[in-house]
Amino acid sequence: MHIRTYGKKVVASLLCSAMVLSMVACGAEDTADGTSSGVSFEPINSETTNTDTASEAATEEVASGEPYVLPEGMYFSELTGEPISESIKDQRPIAAMVDNELTALPHYGTSEADVVYELMNSTKNDRITRLMCVVKDWGSIEQLGSIRSTRPTNILLASEWNAILCHDGGPYHNDAYFANPWAADHLSGYFSRVNNGKAREFTEYILPGDLESDIEKFNISATYNEYANPGSHFNFVEYGKELVLSEKYSNTYPGTVVTLPFKHNSSQLVYNADTKEYEYYEYGERHEDAEDGAPLSFKNVILQNCSFTQLDDNGYLIYNCISEGQLGWYLTNGEAKIIAWSKTSETGVTKYYDDNGDELQINTGKTYISLIPSDSWDSITLQ
Template sequence: MKKYRILLLLSLTVTLALTGCGKDKEKDAEIKETPAPVESTAPAPEESDSSNTEQAKSDEPPEEGMVRSAMTNDWISPETASARPIAVMFPTDKGSQPQYGIGSAGVLYECMEEGEMSRQMGVIEQWQDLKQIGNIRSGRDYYVYWSQEWDAFYIHWGGPFYLREMVDRSDVDNLSAASVGVPGNSSPALGSEAFYRSDPKNPTIHNGYTNGEKLTAAISALGYETAHREKYYQPDHFTFATVSEPNTLEGAPGVFDAKKIDFSKIFTTTKTSLEYNEEEGVYYKSLYGQPQIDKLTDKQLTFDNVIVQSTYWDYRQDNKYLRFTVKDTTSDGYYFTRGKGIHITWKKTSDNEPTKYYDDNGNEIVLNTGKTFIGIAQNGREIIYE
């Protein structure tokens, strides 16, 4: 097995760093602040309507009028393409597994928070019919910036004090089960009616959920725009290869084999990993050495594209809460697909601008149709592959 250290590329011109939160305060925000309605029973698990099917992966639309998804390049309806997705905060704790609806995410981000624990954010296009989504945990402000790239509704269960400034911005539409940054505050949070506890008598950090029907009603009640807002949304996010001529990375600068991708030096608690399935052409994702499952489908999470985004980070003044730079033009990472990998750089210069990724020749990378996993790595931590 070969180890490759992600290059540490820093710049004095980096303009913005964002942060994480402390575990004790997080529990206060998520357990004590429980204004969300509760239900005695959770909806029965039901298979989700995933667009990532063999029919969707074709150069010809399966039905007249269908268009390409900016997120996955799958064929979707014009109504889905014009509608705003949701960006949901999913935990990685052992006790929170398995989760519902996470497999429907076209893009899944994973990044460290405090206490050497990572957290995930799933961006989901076709969410309206999902019968159960979660469990859901608290937000972090750097995740909000990534959700803004997709003009998504940000879905979370409260969050630390520094999240307040971000979710109060006029361009951010969020729904939260708990008030942000005020431990013990029982006042209703924005959109809290969309959330429930699967066991209302035992409000733990692992049993908070929502669903498509509740989110639809809450979004309507809040008066949020449901169609993509032209002022904030840039659909030119990823560049995709055609289905008939996928990107095999053959001839790419510095290409190498990568059948196994090991994040254990980056996500030290979960030891996130992905393994390539040659027959299916996708990477299967695991946590704690076990398959990561979506309970709605009982299927393991798979990805056609894997991006490692090396990112400058530091601590806030209390030396406890993490900050991550989301806007930069100097940092690097890796791109993996079809059992191969290359070194890349990434750029993002404004809040709603998509993050762009480039190979070592300066060309924008070309993704394959399907889902993408983006692992945000702290500069100086290794990605391991073989």
């Protein structure tokens, strides 16, 4: 489905059909605390809906008062839409590959990432996933990792941000992608080793000074280059405002717990009504950063239905992430909405659309993105 060719009516039709299919496909699920609850797909703004504490918290707008005025020396981050120091406005973010195997836990520094991708890393080991942490203010990193290898999909996604991809090797399938000038700036295996009592593959971390030293050593531009996409990556609401899906759209659904079809780590996003963010769970526990115990949490959750191609018998793969008019979910403030997504080129930004065919607005803050294999898309459960 080609959004730009067929326009808004096609997007609306696509998403209308998807809503019907999703109501059939999603069923009961086990929540993070082990209890089971059926999924209700009555629209949140239906007259039959009984609003609970979580949804009441989700519908509270941030008091805006007078229009927000940026303090001197600040700008709105292209990653989060929030005010950050103007001194790093032109600085390229990094995209760090973080091992998500149980042995690699606890993670360091992931809770400070602006955007976190979770992708299937291999078709083997129950489709084990890996995280890619996109960080704008990498100069403040104390410890991030552990760092592991990358895959072709990560190269394509990092290119959207003009990010410096930080990894430790990968299969030969990467070589053709790194040969492109838009992907040439990457760092592999030049980070610090930390003696943590684990096998060597779990000991590599980005520590203070690593990035500065490596960027200089390999003559990599620390600032945006000619392959950068101008402006914000997402279509953020005005800072200080709060997007409430059920107030804007007629078809929204409960979205306080989403369980993903990744069998290896059983990842979930669980909405915390107090913080109004989604907390990441895996291996049956809430993810907490080893640096400060902070939960890995997000204002926005985006799920993309995406097919993949297996590249060899080792389970290496590439998601078919250059595509148009594909289905997705957007979750914020305990509510969920079916959306469409498109990425039109290797360096092109993935764009998200609502059922009017307009570019989707999302709340300011951190974002979790996962590309869900199409053959398990119907196994996503929402509560």
